[in-house]
Amino acid sequence: MDQLNIILPDDWHLHLRDNESLATTVPAATRGFGRGIVMPNLNPPVTTVAAAKAYYDRIISYRPEGSDWEPLMVLYLTDNTTTDEIRAAAESGFIHGCKYYPAGATTNSDSGVTDLANIYDVLETMQEVGMTLQLHGEVTDCDIDIFDREAVFIERYLKQMVKSFPNLRVILEHITTQQAVDFVIAGNENIAATITPQHLLYNRNHMLVGGIRPHLFCLPVLKRDIHQKALIEAAVSGNKKFFLGTDSAPHTKESKESCCGCAGCFSHPAAVELYAEVFDQAGALDKFEAFASINGADFYGLPYNKTKITLNKESWTIPESLPFGDSKIVPLAAGNNIKWKLEN
Numbered sequence: 126m127d128q129l130n131i132i133l134p135d136d137w138h139l140h141l142r143d144n145e146s147l148a149t150t151v152p153a154a155t156r157g158f159g160r161g162i163v164m165p166n167l168n169p170p171v172t173t174v175a176a177a178k179a180y181y182d183r184i185i186s187y188r189p190e191g192s193d194w195e196p197l198m199v200l201y202l203t204d205n206t207t208t209d210e211i212r213a214a215a216e217s218g219f220i221h222g223c224k225y226y227p228a229g230a231t232t233n234s235d236s237g238v239t240d241l242a243n244i245y246d247v248l249e250t251m252q253e254v255g256m257t258l259q260l261h262g263e264v265t266d267c268d269i270d271i272f273d274r275e276a277v278f279i280e281r282y283l284k285q286m287v288k289s290f291p292n293l294r295v296i297l298e299h300i301t302t303q304q305a306v307d308f309v310i311a312g313n314e315n316i317a318a319t320i321t322p323q324h325l326l327y328n329r330n331h332m333l334v335g336g337i338r339p340h341l342f343c344l345p346v347l348k349r350d351i352h353q354k355a356l357i358e359a360a361v362s363g364n365k366k367f368f369l370g371t372d373s374a375p376h377t378k379e380s381k382e383s384c385c386g387c388a389g390c391f392s393h394p395a396a397v398e399l400y401a402e403v404f405d406q407a408g409a410l411d412k413f414e415a416f417a418s419i420n421g422a423d424f425y426g427l428p429y430n431k432t433k434i435t436l437n438k439e440s441w442t443i444p445e446s447l448p449f450g451d452s453k454i455v456p457l458a459a460g461n462n463i464k465w466k467l468e469n
Contacts (some may be wrong), residue, residue: 140163181198206243301346
């Protein structure tokens with residue numbers, strides 16, 4: 126197959142940052158996508174409907190002329206989130222979920238939830254009003270190995286939570302393990318997961334063998350190849366519970382290439398093509414449209430995009446770096462030659 130025509134995809138998990146960063150991140154997010162679930166981990170975080178609307182307006186002001194791309198907003202849950210705020214979010218028409226970050230788990234997550242039990246009244250209200258819970262599923266205990274934190278979270282907290290709230294719509298974001306795949310498959314129809322391009326394309330050997338590659342460092346961290354294979358199998362399976370979420374997260378070149386490199390991969394400059402590479406290598410291009418364009422929309426109860434995109438079998442090289450304000454940013458797979466290219 127030399128050409129692929131699919132419904133315009135959506136990105137069900139992305140980071141745009143704020144202010145001048147939006148001049149780079151918003152146009153990149155619109156490339157090959159119709160909508161994007163915008164993560165709320167700003168500093169300070171987006172914890173109210175009013176803050177989400179203000180952030181929405183800032184994002185829209187950077188949307189390229191003629192683009193119909195739509196940011197789908199999310200509230201950031203804290204120990205102090207109120208049930209009234211959840212009801213207001215559900216009635217807003219532009220907020221499509223609430224994000225659970227364990228306090229300290231990733232970039233700008235210090236204001237996150239310290240204990241799931243602290244927000245059980247909020248989860249009850251979310252279940253009642255049909256609001257989706259987006260989960261960063263890791264524990265943050267210092268005594269738990271960083272490669273085990275997703276699996277421990279599932280066993281320690283998540284299994285009990287979904288029993289307590291069986292009608293709560295839950296997305297386990299950016300899954301990285303066989304355990305997460307198994308949990309999602311075994312769960313009821315209200316459980317789903319997003320999968321990133323970096324976790325499909327790479328494992329921890331790619332990041333660490335022969336020297337540290339900081340631009341592959343993200344959280345949850347890349348795992349063993351057995352987990353990578355499990356994620357690929359899930360993505361290409363056609364199972365409606367799995368869908369595209371890039372977790373594209375911009376950081377400047379110098380902040381990544383530092384003694385304490387920031388976590389996050391900026392994948393938007395070639396995200397659609399990188400996913401297509403995975404499906405092509407797996408012999409499953411016929412399953413790509415469902416993963417990229419259908420499953421996520423179905424889970425969120427949104428219509429499919431009305432337009433289509435075309436991908437051509439055409440070799441090109443992802444840039445080594447791109448301008449990012451006064452600095453530069455290194456995209457995921459920078460300098461790599463890939464076989465699929467989005468038609469303009």
